[in-house]
Structures are given as structure tokens and as C-alpha cells.
Amino acid sequence: MQRILTRGEIETLDRTSIVRLILAAPNTFSVRAQRLRDLSTDNPIEDYLLLIGELADAQQQVFEQDWFLPALDDTQLAQAQAHGMPPFSASGVKRDAAWRAMLSAILERLFNASLPDAVRKNLSKLLDDTKNSPELLEQAADALLNQDLEKIDAARAPFIMAALQVYWSQLVAGLDSKKIPAHTPFGLCPCCGSQPVSCTVLLGGPKEQIRYATCSLCSSQWHIVRVVCTHCEDTKQVAYHTLEAGKVGIKAESCDACQQYRKIFYLDKEQFAEAFADDLASLPLDILMGEAQFYRANNNPYLWQLAE
Numbered sequence: 604m605q606r607i608l609t610r611g612e613i614e615t616l617d618r619t620s621i622v623r624l625i626l627a628a629p630n631t632f633s634v635r636a637q638r639l640r641d642l643s644t645d646n647p648i649e650d651y652l653l654l655i656g657e658l659a660d661a662q663q664q665v666f667e668q669d670w671f672l673p674a675l676d677d678t679q680l681a682q683a684q685a686h687g688m689p690p691f692s693a694s695g696v697k698r699d700a701a702w703r704a705m706l707s708a709i710l711e712r713l714f715n716a717s718l719p720d721a722v723r724k725n726l727s728k729l730l731d732d733t734k735n736s737p738e739l740l741e742q743a744a745d746a747l748l749n750q751d752l753e754k755i756d757a758a759r760a761p762f763i764m765a766a767l768q769v770y771w772s773q774l775v776a777g778l779d780s781k782k783i784p785a786h787t788p789f790g791l792c793p794c795c796g797s798q799p800v801s802c803t804v805l806l807g808g809p810k811e812q813i814r815y816a817t818c819s820l821c822s823s824q825w826h827i828v829r830v831v832c833t834h835c836e837d838t839k840q841v842a843y844h845t846l847e848a849g850k851v852g853i854k855a856e857s858c859d860a861c862q863q864y865r866k867i868f869y870l871d872k873e874q875f876a877e878a879f880a881d882d883l884a885s886l887p888l889d890i891l892m893g894e895a896q897f898y899r900a901n902n903n904p905y906l907w908q909l910a911e
């Protein structure tokens with residue numbers, strides 16, 4: 604365990620005019636798919652990374668289709684502003700049935716890939732439920748978005764989350780970032796109120812060496828000052844961990860105040876790091892953190908570990 608820079612040193616790096624929010628790029632899922640494939644070689648979970656790569660490709664194709672989703676009117680946006688609440692709150696906004704059509708479309712594309720028999724069987728049943736048991740899927744979506752772990756089916760969760768990601772990314776894509784409330788609850792996405800999957804220290808221009816959290820649901824990135832626990836906002840008990848044989852641009856940021864950790868990627872050391880793919884591909888670091896008695900602040904949406 605090693606401490607890198609003091610908080611004072613980091614604050615002198617901070618800028619006065621930091622870009623607060625970066626919405627997901629139009630090719631966000633295909634970039635993720637490519638990174639998953641690149642990271643799969645010799646990875647302990649190689650086959651799983653390849654499967655999720657296929658899933659991300661399917662997400663990209665569905666994301667590019669024309670969907671007509673309910674937009675927010677000016678009154679709703681003004682209300683969000685007034686209360687400092689994310690306008691597309693995942694737990695508050697009523698979901699349109701389009702998200703289930705997105706799930707069907709993702710699954711149908713996935714069936715073109717070569718899938719292990721057990722996965723194919725699981726997905727056939729899921730596709731069947733999108734047609735015949737929509738209420739089951741709505742319950743599953745509620746459980747996932749509310750992190751109601753007891754009600755989550757880990758085998759289905761990544762695929763249902765994949766559809767919810769496409770849905771929320773589409774909703775948020777049309778948002779004027781100036782209409783996002785100036786202050787929203789700490790540690791949660793200002794667009795949809797979900798938790799970050801991981802953090803990235805960016806490169807280039809005004810974003811040089813600035814830390815952004817990536818939303819686990821809508822893939823928006825928002826600024827969080829460095830050396831602050833992204834879970835409990837503590838500044839004094841934050842530390843950094845790496846695998847001995849690991850890449851130096853991939854660390855776990857832990858907090859002794861809340862015993863949680865999240866991964867942080869440094870693009871100056873790991874140029875192509877992607878918030879979801881690199882988090883998933885660095886599972887050995889999660890094992891190390893578990894052994895050190897730290898808990899993941901939240902699951903990667905593509906991998907649900909529910910048991911202790």
C-alpha cells in the first residue's frame with residue numbers, strides 16, 4: 604500500500620474551469636467491445652470477456668437504431684434543477700416499454716455469435732420472457748436499478764443491464780448539459796443518479812490529469828476531485844493499491860473510513876483504458892482487495908457477485 608500525492612498537492616493541479624460533465628460518445632459500446640477483446644488474451648476470464656465483447660457489440664447496434672423515447676419537458680427539467688436532482692433518475696423516472704424491445708433486439712443479435720450452450724439456453728429463456736412475461740423483467744430491472752441484491756439473478760443481470768444501459772444512454776444523449784443541476788448528490792451520476800463503475804484520470808487540454816467517474820448506467824462521465832473517497836467523500840483515509848505484477852495505470856482506490864474501494868485508471872500510463880472493460884479485466888485486483896478486507900462499492904454491471 605502506498606500513498607501517492609497529498610491532497611494539497613492534488614488541489615494545486617485542480618483547475619478553476621473544469622468541464623463538469625462529458626456525455627457518452629456515439630461509439631461508446633463499440634470502443635468497449637474492442638477493448639474487451641484486446642484485454643481478453645491470456646486473461647483468467649478470457650471467455651467471459653469475449654462474451655461481454657459480443658454483448659457490447661450488440662448494444663452498439665441497438666444504440667444506433669432510431670428509438671422514440673419520452674423526453675423531459677421544460678417543467679420537469681426545471682423541477683430537477685430546483686431540487687438538485689438528476690433529471691433522468693434511474694429509480695424515479697418511469698421506464699418506457701422500449702427498454703424491453705431493446706433487450707429483445709440485443710438478445711437476437713447475440714444469438715448470431717458463437718455462445719456456450721448454457722449461455723444460449725439462459726438467453727433463450729430470457730428472450731421468451733421479454734415476449735411472454737414482461738412483468739418479470741420489470742421486477743428484475745427494479746431490483747438491478749435499486750441494487751436490491753437479494754432479488755437479482757446473477758446469470759441474467761448483465762444482459763438486462765445491457766438493455767437498461769442502452770435505454771438510459773439514449774435518454775441522456777439528448778440532454779443539454781447546461782440543464783443539469785449545478786449540485787447533485789455526491790458520488791452519483793448527475794444525469795441518472797446511478798453509481799460509478801470506476802474512475803479515470805484523463806489526458807489532454809483542460810481534462811489533463813482530471814479525475815472523472817463513469818456512470819455504470821448511462822456512461823456519462825462527471826468530475827470528482829482526486830483523493831476523495833467516491834463512496835463516502837472522506838479525504839483522509841484514501842490509499843492506492845496495485846497488483847505486484849500488474850499495470851501501473853490501474854489501481855484500486857480504497858478508503859479506511861468506509862472500507863470500500865473503486866478502481867481508478869490513469870490514461871497517461873494506460874492509454875486505452877475503458878471504464879467498464881478494464882474494470883472487468885482486472886478481476887485479480889478485486890481478489891487482492893477482498894483479501895485486504897475491502898468491499899467493492901458496487902458491482903460492474905456486466906458481472907454480478909452477490910454472495911459474500
Ligand SMILES: [Zn+2]
Pocket residue numbers: 792793794795796797818819820821822823
Ligand atoms: Zn448516469
Ligand SMILES: [Zn+2]
Pocket residue numbers: 832833834835836837858859860861862863
Ligand atoms: Zn469512503
